[in-house]
Amino acid sequence: MGEQFGNTSDWVSLKWFSWSILQNFQWENKIAFYGLAGIPLLLIGWWLYTILQGQKLSVALMERDIKWSAESLLRHIPNIILLIVFALLLTALARPQKTNEKVEQWTEGIDIMLLIDISESMQIEDFKPNRLEAAKRTAKSFIEGRFQDRIGLVVFSGEAFSKSPLTSDYNLLNTYIDDIDFGLIEKSGTAIGSALAVGTNRMRESETKSKVIILLSDGDNTAGNIDPIIAAELADAYNIKIYTIAIGKEGKVPFGKDFFGRPRYVENSLNETTLREIAKIGHGEFFRVSDNQALEQVFSLIDKYEKAEIKENRFKDTTDFYPIYLKWAIVFFLLWMLLKSTFVSNILQD
Numbered sequence: 001m002g003e004q005f006g007n008t009s010d011w012v013s014l015k016w017f018s019w020s021i022l023q024n025f026q027w028e029n030k031i032a033f034y035g036l037a038g039i040p041l042l043l044i045g046w047w048l049y050t051i052l053q054g055q056k057l058s059v060a061l062m063e064r065d066i067k068w069s070a071e072s073l074l075r076h077i078p079n080i081i082l083l084i085v086f087a088l089l090l091t092a093l094a095r096p097q098k099t100n101e102k103v104e105q106w107t108e109g110i111d112i113m114l115l116i117d118i119s120e121s122m123q124i125e126d127f128k129p130n131r132l133e134a135a136k137r138t139a140k141s142f143i144e145g146r147f148q149d150r151i152g153l154v155v156f157s158g159e160a161f162s163k164s165p166l167t168s169d170y171n172l173l174n175t176y177i178d179d180i181d182f183g184l185i186e187k188s189g190t191a192i193g194s195a196l197a198v199g200t201n202r203m204r205e206s207e208t209k210s211k212v213i214i215l216l217s218d219g220d221n222t223a224g225n226i227d228p229i230i231a232a233e234l235a236d237a238y239n240i241k242i243y244t245i246a247i248g249k250e251g252k253v254p255f256g257k258d259f260f261g262r263p264r265y266v267e268n269s270l271n272e273t274t275l276r277e278i279a280k281i282g283h284g285e286f287f288r289v290s291d292n293q294a295l296e297q298v299f300s301l302i303d304k305y306e307k308a309e310i311k312e313n314r315f316k317d318t319t320d321f322y323p324i325y326l327k328w329a330i331v332f333f334l335l336w337m338l339l340k341s342t343f344v345s346n347i348l349q350d
Contacts, residue, residue, distance in 0.1 A: 103315075110308050115213060196232060
């Protein structure tokens with residue numbers, strides 16, 4: 001409930017009347033405070049009653065013999081205490097309380113495998129700083145937007161291997177992505193079929209309702225011993241949806257520098273047929289991107305497509321503080337009863 005509120009057992013503390021405590025309460029019955037407006041009316045009524053009573057008194061003394069004494073003020077104390085009792089009861093009726101609300105969020109989650117091409121052509125610089133680094137940066141941004149999904153990572157060129165199993169430890173996953181470079185696989189080529197098979201193998205025992213593969217490549221299948229179409233059909237048999245992203249521009253693209261340090265250009269082309277067919281078999285979508293912004297937009301679109309519904313439970317822990325003010329009201333009421341039976345209330349009223 002917060003340190004400033006402490007334990008209700010220490011009700012005798014005067015801190016319960018401090019403004020910092022009172023303004024931080026939630027008041028269940030605020031309408032009770034309207035009763036406080038009646039206190040000034042009671043004071044006025046009491047004053048008028050006193051005047052009228054005084055006029056009825058027969059004083060057998062000359063006016064010059066009547067002296068005012070400070071002790072005469074003591075007779076007002078019981079009435080003031082009674083007003084305090086009234087104010088405390090209204091405060092208790094307003095029901096001060098403090099609520100500590102906890103929100104628990106969860107989702108059924110989605111299993112997602114990222115398949116990233118690290119073949120030599122991913123060094124081409126039509127993306128900044130190059131295709132692979134752009135893909136890594138966008139993949140990390142995609143991961144940041146997920147909630148309780150398990151995400152895995154497969155890299156491939158001439159061969160394919162699992163860089164990370166399905167995990168919800170996104171910090172660890174980002175570390176794996178940072179470590180991706182062109183030296184991870186020595187064999188050259190683009191083994192798209194093998195990458196799909198490795199990704200499917202990682203997900204085949206998953207019991208998650210939604211399973212997704214995101215395949216990013218800039219070339220045709222030129223390596224591996226598994227046909228991409230057969231691999232896609234295998235993934236579909238495990239109810240895995242496949243999105244394919246073809247990355248790269250057509251025509252002359254910058255690729256390194258020549259002997260004099262000037263940009264070197266190479267001719268680039270990409271056959272989209274295989275990637276389109278894979279996406280069709282996997283009941284996903286095919287995308288073609290030619291710059292960093294387009295790549296980011298595609299991942300953002302996939303992120304929207306594959307969002308699981310986030311559910312939440314709210315728990316309210318409410319503590320009532322009205323007993324504190326009720327106890328104070330009882331104390332002041334007993335004090336009022338005590339004073340009413342003593343000389344104080346009878347001073348100058350004989």
